[in-house]
Amino acid sequence: MATRLSDVAARAGVSVKTVSNVINDYPHITSHTRAKVQAAIDALDYKPNVSARSLRKGRSDFIALAIPEMASPYFAELGAAISRAAKKRGITVLIDQTEGEAAAEKFILDGMRGQLIDGIIFSPITTAPARIGAADTAKPLLLLGERHAGGNLDHVAVDSVQASFDATTHLISLGRRRIAAIGVGGGAGTGSVRRRGYRKALKAAGIEHDPALELAGTGYHREDGAASMRDLLALPEPPDAVFCFNDLLALGALRTLADAGLSVPGDVAVVGFDDIEDGRFHSPSLTTISPDKEWLAENAVAVLLDRISGSGEADRRDLIVPYTLKIRESTSG
Amino acid sequence: MATRLSDVAARAGVSVKTVSNVINDYPHITSHTRAKVQAAIDALDYKPNVSARSLRKGRSDFIALAIPEMASPYFAELGAAISRAAKKRGITVLIDQTEGEAAAEKFILDGMRGQLIDGIIFSPITTAPARIGAADTAKPLLLLGERHAGGNLDHVAVDSVQASFDATTHLISLGRRRIAAIGVGGGAGTGSVRRRGYRKALKAAGIEHDPALELAGTGYHREDGAASMRDLLALPEPPDAVFCFNDLLALGALRTLADAGLSVPGDVAVVGFDDIEDGRFHSPSLTTISPDKEWLAENAVAVLLDRISGSGEADRRDLIVPYTLKIRESTSG
DNA sequence: CTGAAAGCGCTTACAG
DNA sequence: CTGAAAGCGCTTACAG
Incomplete structure (x- = not known):
């Protein structure tokens, strides 16, 4: 049986709410309380259950990167950069290889794996632009690669x-x-x-x-x-x-x-x-x-996260990656 | 508000248990019931909530692959193969780049992100073998690369x-x-x-x-x-x-x-x-x-899944990858 | 074969 | 600043 929040609360002698506050860095907690809770967390080696948190909050802090193949050097380098950019923001990237299969790409466009991921960065290769533009995913979807015809999706690409x-x-x-x-x-x-x-x-x-x-x-x-x-x-x-x-x-x-x-x-x-x-x-x-792959990665992640948190602009973003x-x-x- | 299991049940005129049974392919369901439920799933475009399922079952069908860097061709090719092997078994691979950082490797050895993942395939590079052998993760951990000194972890490597x-x-x-x-x-x-x-x-x-x-x-x-x-x-x-x-x-x-x-x-x-x-x-x-990277990928995934489901042998597995x-x-x- | 209900571990109004 | 309680959406004994 894994340690739960309530175990930590019991040991620290506070309510679960207080422990949750400490974990999520909410303000208005005395440093004394914070220290007490932290000691209990350390003593019990407590790790939050991500599924429970995600179920409750409706956010998982996971995003997916869907690319044709990760063994292709360009995508491997891009994946590495995106993974780094996301990690800086506390986000984990889950890489999905479509292998250019229409079914796999359709799976992405259909919204992928239910509620687990917060958003998708997608590099299509097989699906027709028109169908991509028509995608209506529950989660934010950002497109990489050549500009697509129409649609209302965020997009990052080289000219x-x-x-x-x-x-x-x-x-x-x-x-x-x-x-x-x-x-x-x-x-x-x-x-x-x-x-x-x-x-x-x-x-x-x-x-x-x-x-x-x-x-x-x-x-x-x-x-x-x-x-x-x-x-x-x-x-x-x-x-x-x-x-x-x-x-x-x-x-x-x-x-x-x-x-x-x-x-x-x-x-x-x-x-x-x-x-x-x-x-x-x-x-x-x-x-x-x-x-500039670093630029691409940073901006793709930033735009997607803006969209996820709803703080982004309403209209679609179209970013041009610098190159030399x-x-x-x-x-x- | 996303569609829930209970919505599907209501529409199909059956209990949630029945819907769950259909989704999870349990036996003893009349084909008539199954068809009715499937129709409701399709009509509502229902997708199970992975977090809820994972919270309840204690399994997510996610495994992590922790490698030094995904932009390195060997690891990119390996990652592609492992990802394919896992997908065949209905498992999603989450790739974690340690960049050879001790802190990142320690994070893996400490059991990573709580309960979300079912197991880890880990290719260490910085951490001393002795410390790896001593790792006591809550989830199964399989090691790639040179044989480690002692420890009781499953291991797959070339001689x-x-x-x-x-x-x-x-x-x-x-x-x-x-x-x-x-x-x-x-x-x-x-x-x-x-x-x-x-x-x-x-x-x-x-x-x-x-x-x-x-x-x-x-x-x-x-x-x-x-x-x-x-x-x-x-x-x-x-x-x-x-x-x-x-x-x-x-x-x-x-x-x-x-x-x-x-x-x-x-x-x-x-x-x-x-x-x-x-x-x-x-x-x-x-x-x-x-x-043989395909062999490596197939076997690493198979051994890890055996361990996860508890159906593996009790003692540690030590697999030697064929090469030419x-x-x-x-x-x- | 199916139904009603408990519970997985969190977060978050709601009170105080 | 903290506590008690509801509820996220599933699965699974427990009955029938």
């Missing part, structure tokens, strides 16, 4: 169009003209939004975009990047630069280029997106769009 | 001595004689246990171990491996092979070797430990000890 424009423009500034894009088929709008920035940059430079240089691939992993790069090299006129829509794709592309005996950036310059640690240590190190283009060896070897 | 012996022996079989080790100062016994296997292999081959070739470093990340490799190359007589105690160290070492213009494995052969995806795509791809040595380009280019 992907602008970032992709910058990445492509960097390649153009290097004198490259046959610039490929890998990942145009990416989920949750990522592929199409980043392609928009890519095409915009080409157009601004007076380069016509060549559909043969836009590869969709089947996913956003290293193997997809490697395969797409192989396709590109098989072209009658291969590219002299590649903008990969995430770092994993870029790392896979680099592997294919190494296998083919091509030099980077000499023969082909490569840019990624995400700035995962892997790319910083790779040789050649990877030029990439680096979103990190120029490394893969474009300036 | 690191044997695996390190194999890795080193592989290097010797390649004709290498000046074989360095990076990571001998690793936490939670990892460094010393793997060094034991490394030295054993040298000895078995009649090679005297050279303390100058055993590097401690300050951590197990890429930058530590890169720094250690620089130290090694500065030696009057640099090594012709390196066994790194994890893949991140090896990836860092490869970066330093590339910078130095040395060929791998021509000049220096490199072996890692963990088999993270990064190493498989790196060029050269990384030879490494590959623990994956020979890749960094030793056979």
Whole structure:
């Protein structure tokens, strides 16, 4: 039998209300009483029952982070940052892997596990934007990733169009003209939004975009990047630069280029997106769009908690994550 | 106001007990009753209150996974596997990052967050083995990583001595004689246990171990491996092979070797430990000890759940994770 | 097979 | 500043 609040009260010789007050740091308690209660808590090694508290208060101080896969470095790094940001505020993060499955994402959108969690930070990949916008969860839901169509949900994301424009423009500034894009088929709008920035940059430079240089691939992993790069090299006129829509794709592309005996950036310059640690240590190190993940984490958590406590603004928040283009060896070897 | 069990009962025209029976799949319910109740659940979009259930049953179907850092690829991959294994059994995993902080690890050992979680899978790194063995948590605790001294806790780990012996022996079989080790100062016994296997292999081959070739470093990340490799190359007589105690160290070492213009494995052969995806795509791809992470995850979850339900054996379980040595380009280019 | 009632351990009006 | 009591939403003996 675990120690209960009433045991502590009995031992300290006060009412349960007083013990509860001490635990929850309510004011107007004499330091003498506080010390007495604290001594009883220590002596009995009392730990509050979270379920009971949560049942009574209707708040658990748990939030969920729903991401496609935690083994993907970008999401792992993001999860670590969000978990840290939440912990600072006394909140525990529960990580849910959707694995991009529609059913798992629907589960999130349906409000997840009943009353246990206070809110959700959700990075969708499969569900159509329209359906996300229509989600009517009992608990606050904050969206990560490309901007969704309509809906009234809080949202935190990089300006992907602008970032992709910058990445492509960097390649153009290097004198490259046959610039490929890998990942145009990416989920949750990522592929199409980043392609928009890519095409915009080409157009601004007076380069016509060549559909043969836009590869969709089947996913956003290293193997997809490697395969797409192989396709590109098989072209009658291969590219002299590649903008990969995430770092994993870029790392896979680099592997294919190494296998083919091509030099980077000499023969082909490569840019990624995400700035995962892997790319910083790779040789050649990877030029990439680096979103400020700490900023993202801090703000996503803050906005969600505002919403949970009801102290947030009534209208939906739309936060743009700052980013920088990190120029490394893969474009300036 | 959320829908309650009693609302469903009222609508279905049955008692709450019956609804509860349906939800919990108890037998002896006519299919007619079941259908009626299910219709009411659907109509009201009822979701059980997890806190209330957990308070009453003393079980939450939540377990915690406490790891040093989720952004580290090995732990990210492990976390993904454990999360999947638990989900199959209807259990949700809550990930806790200790960041190797003693206070955070103490929090785990003290039983964590009261009654909310049913058990803990813990990968310690800072806390001394003796103190871990002495842990007396209210909830079942299963240990990951090097075997701890004494104690009565369930434990799942690779036989690191044997695996390190194999890795080193592989290097010797390649004709290498000046074989360095990076990571001998690793936490939670990892460094010393793997060094034991490394030295054993040298000895078995009649090679005297050279303390100058055993590097401690300050951590197990890429930058530590890169720094250690620089130290090694500065030696009057640099090594012709390196066994790194994890893949991140090896990836860092490869970066330093590339910078130095040395060929791998021509000049220096490199072996890692963990088999993270990064190493498989790196060029050269990384030879490494590959623990079966799926096996580890399945068994860790199964043993912990046995312990939670009390159906496990009384005495402590000590499971050895199968592994293979994956020979890749960094030793056979 | 089903119903009425107690109780899991908290927090919070309501009194004093 | 503190006490006695109700109630959060479930599950589970206990009866029938």
